[in-house]
Amino acid sequence: MKMKPISILEDRKNQVFTKGDDEFDISCGKKSLAGSVSQRACVFCGSRVVLYPITDALHLVHGPIGCASYTWDIRGALSSGPELHRMSFSTDLSGTDIIYGGEKKLEKALFELIDIYRPKAAFVYCTCIVGIIGDDVAAVCKKVEAKAGIPVLPVHSEGFKGTKKDGYKAACDALFSLIDRSREEIPEKIPLSINILGEFNIGGETWIIREYYKRMGIEVVSVMTGDSRVEDFSSSHRACLNVVQCSGSLTCLAQKMEKEYGIPFIRVSYFGIEDTSKALYDVASFFPDRPDIMEKTALLVREEVAAILPELYEIKADLKGKRAAIYVGGAFKAFSLIKALKHLGMEVVLVGSQTGNKEDYALLKDMCNPGTVILDDANPLELAKYVLEKDAHLFIGGVKEKPIAYKLGLGFCDHNHERKIPLAGFEGMKNFAREIHETVSSPVWDLVPRKCFVDVLK
C-alpha cells in the first residue's frame, strides 16, 4: 500500500534522503525554515542543559519567567550531594525592566541568592530579551564576583543567536572560563588520569562509567558535567586525556583545553556493548606503558559482557527482525543507537537528527541498510509519513515525538535527558534492551488499529 504523498517544502528537499534511491548530498546545519514545525530548540536550551549538572552552582535565568519555568528540574542529572541545580531562579523581567534595563534587578537577584545559598559559583543565562535590551551582563557579573568572592559567569545564550549547538558553545565558553580561573597553580599532570566530558549523569550514568575507570586503574579528575562540583574543576587542567562523549556538546571545550593546557582528546560513546568496550579500550591504549591497565580493561569488558549477555539473548529472540525509527538531537547518539539496535536484532529504517553535520550524515549512511530514510531537522508530518511507510515497530525520540508514535500505535523509547534510568555502559545496555522489549513486545499494540495508512494531513 502506498501512502498519499505529503508536500515537503522545496527548500527542505535536500534534508531528506533515502539511502540507495537518491544521490546522497544531504544539506544540514541549516537554520530551520520559518514556518516549519521544527522539533528543534534554541541557544538557551543548549547552554542550560550542558551546565545544569553543576550541582553546587547557582543557575540564574535572566529574562521573563518562561525560560526559567520550562527548564525547572527537567533533566534526570542526578547529584550525590547538593541539589541547588534543581531549583528554578529567574529575574522574571517585567515591562518596566524591558524599558529601563534589567541590570539592577540582576545584580540584586545575584546578591540575594548568593547571600542565602552560598553557592560555589554562579551562572547567569542571557535570554533573547537580554540581548535586545542590551544589558551588560558581563559587567554585572564582574561586579558581583568582586564583592561576593565566587566566580560569577555570564552565559551568552540569547535564544535567537543560532541553534542549540551554539548554546553548547556558549556553555563551553563559560565552563572554560570557570576552569581557567579556578585552576590551581600546579602544572604537573596527575598520572593515569582523565576528564570525562559530555556525560551528564542522567539516571546515574556517570557513576557507572566512573566505576569502570576505577576498576581499570584510571583516575577521573573531573566530569563535565555530571554530578559536578565547582571545586572539581580546579585540577581539570592536570588530566592526561579528555574523553569526550556526546561530541556535539563539549567538543569545543575539549579543543580549547587541548590548545590551552595541551590535553589531547578522544571521542567516545558509552552506549551499547560495542561502543562502551571501544571507549574503555581506547582510554586504556592511551597509556601504552601500562599494559596492566589494558589487561584490567579486557577483564572488565569480559566480565560485564558475560553478565548481561544471557538476558540480551532472551530479549533478542523477541525483537529479531523488528524495525526501528530513530530521531534524536545529536547524530552521535544515533550512531550508537544503530549499533545497539543491531545488537538486539533490530533493523533501523529511519534515522534523523536535529543538529547533525555533513560527516555525521555520511557516516549514518554508511551504517544503514539500503532503503533507510535519513532526515535532518524533520517535522512531525515527515516523521509520521516515513514511520508508517517503513512500517516501524519502534520509535526512539524525545518528548514531542512520543505522542505521535503512540497515536500511530508503535512502541516508543525516550532516549533523551529527562529519564532517570541509566542507559550508559554495559548495565545501561541491559536497561535499554529491557525498555525496548517492554514497549515493542507490549500486547497493547494488538489492541490498536495499527497499520492504518491515512493522509496524515486531514
Next chain:
Amino acid sequence: MLLRHTHTEILPREALTVNPAKTCQPVGAMYASLGIHNCLPHSHGSQGCCAYHRSALTRHYREPVMAATSSFTEGSSVFGGQANLIQAIDNIFTTYDPDIIAVHTTCLSETIGDDLYQITNKAVKEGKVPPGKHVFHANTPSYVGSHVTGFANMTKAMALYFSKSTGVHNGRFNIIPGYVEPSDMSEIKRLAREMGIRPILFPDTSDVLNGPQTGKYKMFPQGGTPLEDLVSTGDSMGTIALGPLASADAARALDGKWHVPCRVEDLPIGLSATDRFIDALRKAAGVSVPDSITRERGQLLDIITDMHQYFYQKKVALAGDPDHLIPLVEFLVQIDMMPIHIVTGTSGKAFEKQIQALTAHLPCKVNVKAGGDMFMLHQWIKNDPVDLLMANTYGKYMAKDDDIPFVRFGFPILDRVGHSYFPTTCYRGGMRLLEKILDVLLDRMDRDAPEERFELVM
C-alpha cells in the same frame, strides 16, 4: 529531601522569582489557538520558545501539539521579523494546509517592535494567504502577565478578528470557557445543551487535546471551534464569560463591537460557582433548569453532607491561577475547610482582596499573594503546616518534602493522567474534586492510624 533549599525564615525578595507558579504568555496563547478547528498556532520569535511551549503542552496532555515558529535569527532580531513571518505564512499554507494561522508574539518580537497588523496585511497583499484562509494575531509579550494573560489575549483576538454581525440573531449563546481543560470544555457544553441552549464555545480544545487512539496521526484533529461559529459570535444573543481574567476581555470586545451583551462569571468550580453559571444560563436564555441538572447538583451536595466530618477545619495550601483559585477557595471554605496559604504567579491586587474577603471569617491567619511563587508557598507551609496541598505537578516537591496529602490541580500536570478526560468544573467536576480530596485525606488517615484504630468503614 528534594527541597532542602527551602528555609523557614522569610526574607524580603525584590528581584527574584524562585520556583515559579506561572509561566509566560505565549504558551497560553498557543493553547487557546489549538481550540480553533484546523488552526495552526504560530510563534513569532526564536525557535526555543515554540519548542518549550509545545513540550510543555505535550507533557500535560500526552497528545501531539503542533505549532510553527518564525525561527528568528540574529539578523531578524536586528532588521525585524517581517521576512520570517511572511515566509512562514507561505510555507505553512503550502506544507501543512491549515485553514487558520494564529500568530502570537514573544518577548523578542515585541521588543524589537514588529508590527503584526502591517506584516499580516502585507502577506495578504502579496497573495501568501490563499482565498478563504486566515491569519490573525495576538500580542503576547512574555514580560507582561502570565500564561493566563496570553490565553486571554488570544481569545480576545479571535473574537475580534472573526466575529461578524448580519443584524439577525442566530439564536445561540457564546460561552467562553476560560483557561480550563478539554474535559471541562466538554462538560460546560454538555450542561449548556442540557439546558436547551445551543452554545458557541470558544476556544474549544475538546477533541483536540484529548483525542482517542485511532492508529492515525492527524495534524488537525476533529475538535476545535469551527470557523463559521467564530464568525457567528457577533450574531449571538449573549456571551457568558467564565473566569474574569481569561475570558472577560473577549466577551467585552464582542459587546463593544457588536453589542452582544455579556456576563462575566467565575469559573464553575464547586457548588456555588456552578450555581451562578447555571443561573446565568437560565436567565440569559430564559429557560428553566432541567431536573437532570438539579439531580447532579443534589449528588454533589450529597457527597458534601455525607463526608463533611472529614473536611472540618482542614488546613489547605493552594497554588494556581486566579480564575481557578477564587471559586476553589469559595468552595473549600463552604465545605468547612480552611485555605490558609494561597499563591498565584499572576499579579493583581484584586485577587488578594477577593481571597481576603472569602476567607475573612476563618479563625486563623490567611496568607495570600498574587505574583508570588512556589518557594514562598513552601516557606509559608513550613511555618504553618497544612493538611492538604492543591497545586500543579510542581507541588509534589513540597508534598514529598513535608509529607503533605497532595491533589494535583491546575497547569501543568506532568505526572498523572485524567485531567484531559475528567472535568473538575460544574457539579460533576465538583464531585471529582471531592473524590480526589477525600482519597488523599482518608488514605493519610489509614496510613497513620495505629492498628487498633484502623477503620474499615469511614
